[in-house]
Amino acid sequence: MLAATLAISTLAAVFGLLLGYSAVRFRVESDPVVDQIDALLPQTQCGQCSYAGCRPYAEAIAAGEADINRCPPGGEATVLALADLLGRDPKPVEGETKPPSVAIIDEQVCIGCTLCIQACPVDAILGAAKQMHTVIESECTGCELCIEPCPVDCIYMVPIAPDISTWKWPFPAGETQSADREAVSS
Amino acid sequence: MTEQAHKLHRFHGGLHLPRHKEESTRDPVLPMRIPARLIVPLRQHIGESAEACVAPGDRVNKGQLIGRCDTYVGAAVHAPTSGRVVEIADHPVPHPSGLSAPCVVIEPDGRESWGESRLPPIEDYLDADPVSLRNRIREAGIVGLGGAAFPSAVKITPRPGQTLDCLVINGAECEPYITCDDSLMRTHARGVIEGIRILMQALKPRCCLIGIEDHMSGAIAAMRDALGGDEAHGIRIVPIPSLYPAGGERQLIQVLTGREVPSQGLPADIGIVCQNVGTAYAIYRAVAHGEPLISRIITVTGKGVQHPRNLEVLIGTPIADLVAAAEGYTDEVSRLIMGGPMMGFALQSDAIPVVKGTNCILAASHEDVAPPGPVMPCIRCGQCAEVCPAQLLPQQLYWFARAKDFDKAQDYSLFDCIECGCCAYVCPSNIPLVQYYRFAKNEIWAQERERRKADIARERHEFRQARLEQEEREKAERLARKKAALAAKQDDTADDPKKAAIQAALERAKARKAAQEAEQMSAEKADKEPSG
Numbered sequence: 001m002l003a004a005t006l007a008i009s010t011l012a013a014v015f016g017l018l019l020g021y022s023a024v025r026f027r028v029e030s031d032p033v034v035d036q037i038d039a040l041l042p043q044t045q046c047g048q049c050s051y052a053g054c055r056p057y058a059e060a061i062a063a064g065e066a067d068i069n070r071c072p073p074g075g076e077a078t079v080l081a082l083a084d085l086l087g088r089d090p091k092p093v094e095g096e097t098k099p100p101s102v103a104i105i106d107e108q109v110c111i112g113c114t115l116c117i118q119a120c121p122v123d124a125i126l127g128a129a130k131q132m133h134t135v136i137e138s139e140c141t142g143c144e145l146c147i148e149p150c151p152v153d154c155i156y157m158v159p160i161a162p163d164i165s166t167w168k169w170p171f172p173a174g175e176t177q178s179a180d181r182e183a184v185s186s
Numbered sequence: 187m188t189e190q191a192h193k194l195h196r197f198h199g200g201l202h203l204p205r206h207k208e209e210s211t212r213d214p215v216l217p218m219r220i221p222a223r224l225i226v227p228l229r230q231h232i233g234e235s236a237e238a239c240v241a242p243g244d245r246v247n248k249g250q251l252i253g254r255c256d257t258y259v260g261a262a263v264h265a266p267t268s269g270r271v272v273e274i275a276d277h278p279v280p281h282p283s284g285l286s287a288p289c290v291v292i293e294p295d296g297r298e299s300w301g302e303s304r305l306p307p308i309e310d311y312l313d314a315d316p317v318s319l320r321n322r323i324r325e326a327g328i329v330g331l332g333g334a335a336f337p338s339a340v341k342i343t344p345r346p347g348q349t350l351d352c353l354v355i356n357g358a359e360c361e362p363y364i365t366c367d368d369s370l371m372r373t374h375a376r377g378v379i380e381g382i383r384i385l386m387q388a389l390k391p392r393c394c395l396i397g398i399e400d401h402m403s404g405a406i407a408a409m410r411d412a413l414g415g416d417e418a419h420g421i422r423i424v425p426i427p428s429l430y431p432a433g434g435e436r437q438l439i440q441v442l443t444g445r446e447v448p449s450q451g452l453p454a455d456i457g458i459v460c461q462n463v464g465t466a467y468a469i470y471r472a473v474a475h476g477e478p479l480i481s482r483i484i485t486v487t488g489k490g491v492q493h494p495r496n497l498e499v500l501i502g503t504p505i506a507d508l509v510a511a512a513e514g515y516t517d518e519v520s521r522l523i524m525g526g527p528m529m530g531f532a533l534q535s536d537a538i539p540v541v542k543g544t545n546c547i548l549a550a551s552h553e554d555v556a557p558p559g560p561v562m563p564c565i566r567c568g569q570c571a572e573v574c575p576a577q578l579l580p581q582q583l584y585w586f587a588r589a590k591d592f593d594k595a596q597d598y599s600l601f602d603c604i605e606c607g608c609c610a611y612v613c614p615s616n617i618p619l620v621q622y623y624r625f626a627k628n629e630i631w632a633q634e635r636e637r638r639k640a641d642i643a644r645e646r647h648e649f650r651q652a653r654l655e656q657e658e659r660e661k662a663e664r665l666a667r668k669k670a671a672l673a674a675k676q677d678d679t680a681d682d683p684k685k686a687a688i689q690a691a692l693e694r695a696k697a698r699k700a701a702q703e704a705e706q707m708s709a710e711k712a713d714k715e716p717s718g
Contacts, residue, residue: 042636043643053647077633080590122646141643164229166635167283168628172621 033062040081044073045121046143048095053121061086072097073142101157102140103147107132109154116146116155192395192424195444197437199573200429201608203528205401206363210487210494215369217498218511224266224292224502226252227279230541231329232336233259238290244271247301249478252290255327261337261542262327264478266500268301269294280524280541284534292502305476311384319388319473326472327542328479331464332356332433333525335543338465341454342388350459353391354442355382357398357405357463358426358433361526364546366483367463369496371398371405373483374467375412381466382421384473389459393420395442396463399432400425430528431606435460437575449602464545479542486512490519490549499540506536508547518551527554528607562615570609570619576602580609584619587626592633595626603627 037058044054049070051057060066061082068082072095083090105116105125112130124140127133135146135155147155229235236253240246246265253263269292276286305325308314324339344350359367371378386394398406409423410416416423426432426441436447438460445456453460464482471477480501487494492513499508505522509515523530526546540547570580578599586595603623610619 038644041640043640043647045643045647054644121650122643123650124646139642139646141639162283162285164279164281164283164285164287166632167281167285168632169282169621169624171625172618 034058036085037061037082040074040078040085041071042074042078042141044141044143046073046141046145048072067091067094069094073100098157099159101142101159102137103135103142103144104137104156104158105133105135106154106156107134109152111152113151115149115151119145119149121145192422192442193444194424194426195441197432197440197575198577199575199608200431200437201573201611202428203362203430203611205428206487207365207368207401210363210365210485210496211368211404213493213495215373215483215496215498216511218500218503218507220267220294220296220298220500221503221507222293223272223504224269224294224500225277225504225539226263226266226290226292226502227277227539227541228253228263228288228290229279230263230335230501230543231261232334233257233261235288236260236263238274238288240265240271240274240290242271242273245269246271246292247303248298249300249303249305249480251303251478252292259337259340261329261335262325262478263290264327264480265290265292265303266480266502267292267294268297268299278535278538280533280538280544282531289502289539305472305478307476308473311380311473312387314387314473316388316390319384322473323388323469326468326478328465328468328472329542330462331468331482331542331545332435332462333529333543333545335541338461338469341461342385342459344389345454348454349457350389350454351392351457352443352459353382353385353389353394354439354453354458354460355385355394355396355463355466356433356435356438356460357396357402357409358438359402360399360428360430360433361528361546362430363487363548364485364526365487366485366496366545368402368405369485370464370467370483371402372408375405375408377470378463378467379409379412379421380474381468381470383419384469385459385461385466386420391459394422396421396423397426397432397438397442398423399428401428430608431575431604434575434604434606436604449599482542482544484508484540484544485546486549487546488519488523488549489551489554490516490522492516501542502539504537504539505533505547508540509536509549515549516551518553519549520552521550521555523548523550528611529605558616561617564615564617567614569612569614573608573612575606575608576604578603580619583626584617584622587622590626590629592626592630596630600626600630 038055041054041058047053049057049066051060051066057066057071061068068086068088069079069091071078072093075093075097079090079093110132112127112132114127114129116133117125117127121143122139122141124136125133125146126136142157144157228238234255234257236255238252239254240252246252246269248265248268250265251262252265255262272291272293274288274290277289278284279287279289305322308318308322311319320339320343328338329335330338330341357367357371359365382394382396396409398409406423406425413421413423424442431437432441435453439453439458440446443458445458447453448455468479472479481498482501483496484499485496486508491509495512497508497511522533522536524533524544524547525531527548527550530546530548564581564584566581568581574580582598583595583600583603586598600623605620605623607620610617613619
């Protein structure tokens with residue numbers, strides 16, 4: 001009895017020490033789960049989830065404070081990916097999902113106040129005080145954060161037009177449709 | 187000449203399909219008249235789009251460069267005939283989406299004048315430097331004419347450490363209805379053989395095999411004539427059994443050499459380059475005659491046209507002109523398909539131009555495209571797996587694509603699917619399997635694109651955060667420094683003179699005291715001396 005108790009306690013002590021040591025020795029600075037969640041988010045930094053960006057939202061999800069369905073730009077795909085990663089049940093996305101867009105500045109109206117430049121989370125707006133501003137379209141994430149601060153309302157969101165290189169085959173419909181002759185020779 | 191038969195191999199699965207090739211091969215190839223308008227898309231190949239280097243209103247010569255492409259994977263675009271550039275604008279192009287893309291629209295003047303635009307012919311091409319041949323193939327804007335339109339110069343440039351020891355020439359043309367390669371070999375066998383010899387000069391392979399399906403007896407005979415037998419100059423003509431899709435690059439390589447292209451790999455990984463007979467002919471025209479790729483042979487066929495035949499067409503000719511050359515539509519026409527019935531795609535209109543990769547325009551009749559029946563649930567019969575030439579599990583891929591479980595679909599080698607359509611053809615439940623695979627592939631690519639975009643956005647956002655923090659820190663530091671400097675200055679001006687004065691006073695007092703003491707001591711000494 002005594003021997004058994006001693007053996008178990010010794011083992012427990014040894015493993016405890018080992019665990020304690022490895023916790024110190026192999027300490028990971030950032031939470032790997034947060035990184036994994038952050039990698040799945042669309043990085044628009046739009047704040048529609050009510051957090052100050054994608055990373056804070058990822059931290060909130062990891063801490064169990066936020067639900068996984070609060071990212072409208074990510075849409076269903078992001079919810080499914082998060083559900084898969086975290087082993088939670090997928091839910092419908094909260095908030096309205098819009099088609100991907102970019103901001104366009106009406107350069108005739110812009111007064112060069114730099115407020116939008118300060119609001120842009122990814123530095124996608126170019127300009128200087130009292131100089132006309134413009135959006136670097138390829139860098140714009142479509143977060144809409146520049147619209148609110150503009151004092152002359154000269155920023156618009158324009159949906160990205162589909163082009164051949166980004167076109168996708170649709171999910172197959174149940175049946176193929178037969179076109180008629182008029183459609184062919186139009 | 188060796189009479190020993192070439193040992194053939196077999197690929198997995200495949201189908202014997204009704205060929206429908208006789209309709210379009212009754213008449214010789216008809217060179218088409220120059221159309222009223224040519225719409226030349228700037229992107230007709232895999233890779234980056236070419237950039238227009240002419241302006242509306244410019245006069246262009248036949249063969250003049252109109253689209254420059256400086257990226258490695260890309261192809262130049264040339265004016266198919268002489269005329270005037272009318273506009274450079276978006277027009278519908280042959281693509282399953284039916285979307286528009288930038289095109290150069292030319293109004294031909296009918297003079298067909300080359301001007302200075304012909305490239306200098308390389309006369310001694312069988313002794314030419316491989317690099318100059320490759321450059322010519324690039325300059326001439328030649329792409330794979332089998333349908334995929336991959337830039338040929340890229341394909342025949344070995345990557346570092348790679349040896350390409352076998353050249354496979356694809357004359358199989360396995361898909362029903364299509365006969366353009368058959369016609370080309372019957373009409374221009376000499377040019378095709380010369381093109382192959384140029385490719386051999388550029389590549390220096392150990393062997394060269396031309397695979398032609400055995401039902402194309404006319405083409406085989408013409409090629410034998412041109413070559414002077416079954417085997418000459420290291421080139422060998424090999425008739426192969428007709429089995430769809432024997433003309434698939436991987437399948438043809440397997441049939442001819444017995445070697446399998448690795449999963450997700452390229453033929454170059456096993457030292458093989460595969461080129462279409464049409465490409466070989468285009469290469470011959472470019473090298474020996476200095477003509478860029480501006481025309482090709484296209485099959486116009488199906489029950490929907492009056493007179494199915496092969497036409498020699500300028501790139502950019504609207505499909506309506508091709509149909510007119512085939513004496514117009516019949517009452518049966520229901521849909522236009524670019525490519526064959528198995529791998530082609532439906533076109534929205536006949537105003538769309540033909541491009542370098544167009545091999546066939548199929549005007550399908552109502553019965554050809556009649557829906558095969560309602561889609562029914564998969565009964566797991568396994569016929570799709572039996573016919574799959576890539577040895578995949580089409581049924582599993584179908585489940586995963588349908589459930590949008592793309593990781594799983596990739597685990598089951600979705601990207602090895604060549605979209606040949608065999609699985610959908612045999613499916614007793616009429617499931618449009620290939621459409622599911624295309625959907626899944628596109629979704630995966632789109633996700634990949636979005637991930638890349640997100641990574642850039644994340645990087646920019648983090649950089650911005652870091653910059654803002656740094657600015658904040660610098661501001662705080664500056665403020666602290668200013669404060670300290672101010673404080674120090676106050677110390678200097680207010681305290682120091684006082685201190686110094688006190689210090690000086692103290693020192694003066696000390697000195698006086700010391701002097702007094704010294705005086706006292708010497709006085710005492712003087713007092714004692716006389717007495718002692």
